[in-house]
Amino acid sequence: MSIQAPETATRIQLDEREMPTRWYNIQADLPFPGSPPLHPATRQPVGPQDLAPLFPMELIKQEVSQERYIDIPPPVQEALRLWRPTPLMRAVRLERELKTTARIYYKYEGGSPPGSHKPNTAVAQAFYNKAEGTRRLTTETGAGQWGSALAFATKLFDLECMVYMVRISYEQKPYRKSMMHVWGAEVVPSPSDRTQAGQRIRAENPESTGSLGIAISEAIEDAAGKDDTKYSLGSVLNHVLMHQTIIGQEALQQMERAGAMPDLVVGCVGGGSNFSGLAFPFLRERLTGRSKTRFLAVEPAACPTMTRGKFAYDFGDTIGMTPLLEMYTLGHGFVPDGIHAGGLRYHGMAPLVSGLANHGFIEPVAYPQRAVFDAAVQFARAEGTIPAPETAHAIRAVIDEAVRARERGESPVILFNFSGHGLLDLAAYDSYFAGTMSDVTLSEARIQELVAAL
Ligand SMILES: Cc1ncc(COP(=O)(O)O)c(C=O)c1O
Numbered sequence: 001m002s003i004q005a006p007e008t009a010t011r012i013q014l015d016e017r018e019m020p021t022r023w024y025n026i027q028a029d030l031p032f033p034g035s036p037p038l039h040p041a042t043r044q045p046v047g048p049q050d051l052a053p054l055f056p057m058e059l060i061k062q063e064v065s066q067e068r069y070i071d072i073p074p075p076v077q078e079a080l081r082l083w084r085p086t087p088l089m090r091a092v093r094l095e096r097e098l099k100t101t102a103r104i105y106y107k108y109e110g111g112s113p114p115g116s117h118k119p120n121t122a123v124a125q126a127f128y129n130k131a132e133g134t135r136r137l138t139t140e141t142g143a144g145q146w147g148s149a150l151a152f153a154t155k156l157f158d159l160e161c162m163v164y165m166v167r168i169s170y171e172q173k174p175y176r177k178s179m180m181h182v183w184g185a186e187v188v189p190s191p192s193d194r195t196q197a198g199q200r201i202r203a204e205n206p207e208s209t210g211s212l213g214i215a216i217s218e219a220i221e222d223a224a225g226k227d228d229t230k231y232s233l234g235s236v237l238n239h240v241l242m243h244q245t246i247i248g249q250e251a252l253q254q255m256e257r258a259g260a261m262p263d264l265v266v267g268c269v270g271g272g273s274n275f276s277g278l279a280f281p282f283l284r285e286r287l288t289g290r291s292k293t294r295f296l297a298v299e300p301a302a303c304p305t306m307t308r309g310k311f312a313y314d315f316g317d318t319i320g321m322t323p324l325l326e327m328y329t330l331g332h333g334f335v336p337d338g339i340h341a342g343g344l345r346y347h348g349m350a351p352l353v354s355g356l357a358n359h360g361f362i363e364p365v366a367y368p369q370r371a372v373f374d375a376a377v378q379f380a381r382a383e384g385t386i387p388a389p390e391t392a393h394a395i396r397a398v399i400d401e402a403v404r405a406r407e408r409g410e411s412p413v414i415l416f417n418f419s420g421h422g423l424l425d426l427a428a429y430d431s432y433f434a435g436t437m438s439d440v441t442l443s444e445a446r447i448q449e450l451v452a453a454l
Pocket of ligand 1: 144145236
């Protein structure tokens with residue numbers, strides 16, 4: 001598949017007019033049937049009316065759409081053009097340092113105003129909500145990347161924004177909270193005393209560090225009870241993953257321009273959105289037999305959803321308010337340890353990513369956080385840009401693959417998603433340098449206990 005590069009450009013930039021104007025919906029090309037979300041009470045497939053209290057109808061339609069391409073509305077395109085198209089970079093200096101025979105490319109999503117891939121869907125969700133009369137959006141956030149993306153997007157489309165932020169991140173990453181305040185959002189640490197879900201968790205464990213599952217329960221409860229309020233999710237759901245495919249569609253054009261098609265596509269996975277955004281347009285080629293590209297999804301060893309979890313129906317949140325989704329999961333009650341990659345602390349995984357992994361199209365791999373930070377620092381010292389701890393998971397896997405290629409005398413083209421910069425995660429780097437960062441391992445007994453509860 002690898003083609004000799006006609007040029008050795010380190011930065012491949014698209015013109016503004018070359019930004020894709022449609023999203024790619026992989027549901028149209030799946031070689032296996034999808035599993036419907038089930039109603040939490042009846043256990044029957046949910047219908048559009050079940051989801052209407054939480055989401056605008058256009059997003060519900062996208063969630064179940066079988067159309068291969070969906071047009072990006074012009075106001076969303078205009079918002080995306082604030083930072084898109086994003087550059088594709090060749091990591092020439094890292095390649096040289098690793099003495100690898102591989103070629104390493106990355107799609108740089110850290111240049112958006114909030115600093116990650118998350119606003120690609122946030123602007124779309126804010127637009128559709130505004131168009132259908134929503135006044136206020138609620139959401140959860142782990143590391144604060146998603147919360148700051150939605151705060152930014154709701155400001156662009158003149159909506160109010162309420163963010164439930166996982167308590168440990170609220171304490172570890174105070175400047176993410178400041179960003180949300182700049183864009184006019186309200187932010188509370190979760191579990192909070194604003195909702196019954198939060199009150200219940202705090203009564204059980206007053207010291208709870210929170211989790212994405214708990215924060216989702218709080219945000220849903222807040223939205224479900226109010227006519228003018230809807231809920232917005234930053235990952236996991238089909239429509240969210242689809243909004244991210246603008247990344248991969250740009251990358252396809254850029255890789256063509258570089259004269260190199262990837263043999264391996266890599267991304268970190270929390271709920272699966274940045275990985276899918278880059279991977280799905282390339283997976284289309286694999287699903288239709290036009291490529292043999294491999295796809296590697298990298299997760300933390302402290303939250304090994306795909307490498308050690310079970311493929312089963314489970315709730316998306318902790319309390320059990322969401323529809324049941326068929327996915328890899330560690331159980332909705334699982335609260336991962338407080339690792340620095342807050343955006344990867346999620347018990348479940350997008351059903352689309354889970355299904356594709358279950359059918360062998362995606363390979364999962366897990367790393368402990370100190371090895372991840374070794375890679376983050378090595379990357380920053382070679383390439384300059386400081387990655388978010390989440391992104392550094394992908395970088396760990398890329399470095400290992402590049403070294404393996406050298407040892408085997410192979411020369412694959414590797415492409416990874418640089419999902420966000422780490423300039424607001426410097427406390428995590430301090431902890432790494434101070435030697436106070438620890439690795440969390442989950443015993444087999446604990447994993448068995450978690451999945452047995454499913
Ligand atoms: C920079 C960054 N990368 C990756 C993720 C993981 O989310 P997802 O798997 O939906 O891309 C997050 C989540 O907050 C993030 O902030």
